[in-house]
Amino acid sequence: MASPLRLGALALLAAGVLVALGPRAASAPRTEGPLARDVTIVIHYSRFTPSVVEVPAGMPITFTLRNDDPIEHEWLIGDDAFHARHRAGTEAVHGDRPDEVSLPPFATRTTTLTFAHAGAVTFVCHFPGHEAYGMVGILTAK
Amino acid sequence: MKRLLLAVPALLVAMIATSSAALGCAGLIGPNGAVNLIRTTTFAGYHDGVEHYVTSFQFSGGSGQFGSLVPLPGVPTKVERGGDWTLQRLVRETEPQKAVGFQLNAPRAAFSDAQVLLTAKIDALDITILKGGGPEVGRWASEHGFRLPPDAPEALDHYAERSPIFMAAIFDADAAKARGQRVGDGTPVHLTIPLDAPWVPLRILALGKQADARVNADVYLLTDKRPALLPAPRANGMEITHSAAATASLLGDLRSDKGMDWVPPDAWLTKVRIDASASQLRYDLAVDAFGRSPSRVAAGLEPPATPAAPDTTLPSALLLTAITLASGGALLFATRTARRVA
Numbered sequence: 001m002a003s004p005l006r007l008g009a010l011a012l013l014a015a016g017v018l019v020a021l022g023p024r025a026a027s028a029p030r031t032e033g034p035l036a037r038d039v040t041i042v043i044h045y046s047r048f049t050p051s052v053v054e055v056p057a058g059m060p061i062t063f064t065l066r067n068d069d070p071i072e073h074e075w076l077i078g079d080d081a082f083h084a085r086h087r088a089g090t091e092a093v094h095g096d097r098p099d100e101v102s103l104p105p106f107a108t109r110t111t112t113l114t115f116a117h118a119g120a121v122t123f124v125c126h127f128p129g130h131e132a133y134g135m136v137g138i139l140t141a142k
Numbered sequence: 143m144k145r146l147l148l149a150v151p152a153l154l155v156a157m158i159a160t161s162s163a164a165l166g167c168a169g170l171i172g173p174n175g176a177v178n179l180i181r182t183t184t185f186a187g188y189h190d191g192v193e194h195y196v197t198s199f200q201f202s203g204g205s206g207q208f209g210s211l212v213p214l215p216g217v218p219t220k221v222e223r224g225g226d227w228t229l230q231r232l233v234r235e236t237e238p239q240k241a242v243g244f245q246l247n248a249p250r251a252a253f254s255d256a257q258v259l260l261t262a263k264i265d266a267l268d269i270t271i272l273k274g275g276g277p278e279v280g281r282w283a284s285e286h287g288f289r290l291p292p293d294a295p296e297a298l299d300h301y302a303e304r305s306p307i308f309m310a311a312i313f314d315a316d317a318a319k320a321r322g323q324r325v326g327d328g329t330p331v332h333l334t335i336p337l338d339a340p341w342v343p344l345r346i347l348a349l350g351k352q353a354d355a356r357v358n359a360d361v362y363l364l365t366d367k368r369p370a371l372l373p374a375p376r377a378n379g380m381e382i383t384h385s386a387a388a389t390a391s392l393l394g395d396l397r398s399d400k401g402m403d404w405v406p407p408d409a410w411l412t413k414v415r416i417d418a419s420a421s422q423l424r425y426d427l428a429v430d431a432f433g434r435s436p437s438r439v440a441a442g443l444e445p446p447a448t449p450a451a452p453d454t455t456l457p458s459a460l461l462l463t464a465i466t467l468a469s470g471g472a473l474l475f476a477t478r479t480a481r482r483v484a
Contacts, residue, residue: 070283133293
């Protein structure tokens with residue numbers, strides 16, 4: 001039979017395990033629950049943050065795009081063929097299509113898109129040198 | 143009295159527009175955004191707390207406008223046309239076998255605006271001295287037709303934290319042609335900058351370049367004594383190729399050039415050669431003109447404790463600083479005309 005001392009030690013150990021697990025459980029990445037329909041993407045030092053985004057498929061998603069840089073950027077989202085076109089494109093400014101957004105220095109723009117099917121697309125800034133510098137992100141519709 | 147001279151390479155960044163006109167030693171950004179930087183040459187002299195900084199912009203043909211952004215270690219009190227042979231003479235001193243035929247490479251609403259401290263027109267160059275943080279100066283540049291490369295925002299912050307002073311130069315190739323300037327003609331610019339501790343911006347030379355692209359630059363320093371440098375040469379693509387007491391002949395020739403009467407009777411000449419990949423060039427050149435301990439912050443090896451707040455008043459008894467800087471890191475090119483996007 002366990003002595004009171006041993007039971008106390010076990011209780012302390014159990015408490016310690018709970019304390020140790022608590023923060024770890026809280027910091028674990030969330031894998032379930034509703035995906036956000038409002039997404040904010042910040043551009044700073046010519047990087048997208050976040051650069052990995054998950055959204056629900058078949059629902060309108062509102063993107064708030066904030067350019068914190070003193071230089072122009074753009075946010076173009078689509079599949080490989082879409083980006084291949086834009087890499088050789090000649091349009092100076094975007095704005096008429098929700099998947100093509102021009103972002104002047106320090107500007108914030110919003111756009112709404114619906115991804116009908118599950119799958120992944122990328123968002124890229126196609127100004128010269130920006131994609132190679134790392135201005136690429138991936139969006140997955142689930 | 144102490145005098146030191148140091149040479150500092152500057153960074154030319156920028157550009158506008160369309161064609162193939164060239165900025166001094168600067169690299170150019172083509173329509174595809176590529177930056178082509180040729181070797182740059184810079185000379186900086188420091189004496190009695192005043193730096194004389196001279197850089198040259200070379201006309202290489204073409205038309206349209208090209209721009210350049212150069213981070214400065216302090217606020218210039220004077221911007222004027224430089225002498226005609228200082229850089230060439232330095233090259234001849236350290237590379238006599240190449241003296242003939244050497245071609246001088248002269249070179250959110252939440253934010254407030256960059257402050258224009260001074261403007262000057264020198265031949266076909268429009269010079270503007272700006273004070274501001276990276277966002278302010280970057281926005282000023284964007285609003286004036288500069289197309290900055292993607293690494294510019296971080297680089298501008300890097301320099302603004304150390305000294306929020308920049309020189310923007312816009313070179314009008316059409317005006318140069320109208321003035322009768324021929325391809326290869328340089329326009330030297332001489333800045334007089336009161337300064338306690340000079341440094342030479344090197345990292346900026348890699349702006350807009352691919353990681354494996356080469357950066358070549360020559361930096362001439364003229365100081366009262368043999369200077370201490372940081373980082374130590376021979377590391378990361380940096381090498382001292384000349385270090386000796388300046389000859390009386392050299393000092394006499396420099397002193398006879400326009401605006402160079404500050405050159406002391408005795409001095410130490412150092413030449414630093416940069417031959418590095420863009421990814422290596424993550425540092426600047428900190429100089430202690432008295433041979434003591436250069437600043438790790440100025441060398442870009444550690445961040446400043448607090449952002450720089452430059453004194454815009456003129457120091458009274460300042461040292462003499464002479465800096466010639468011819469650099470060329472083309473950074474930006476103009477937006478409005480040849481703009482391409484997807």
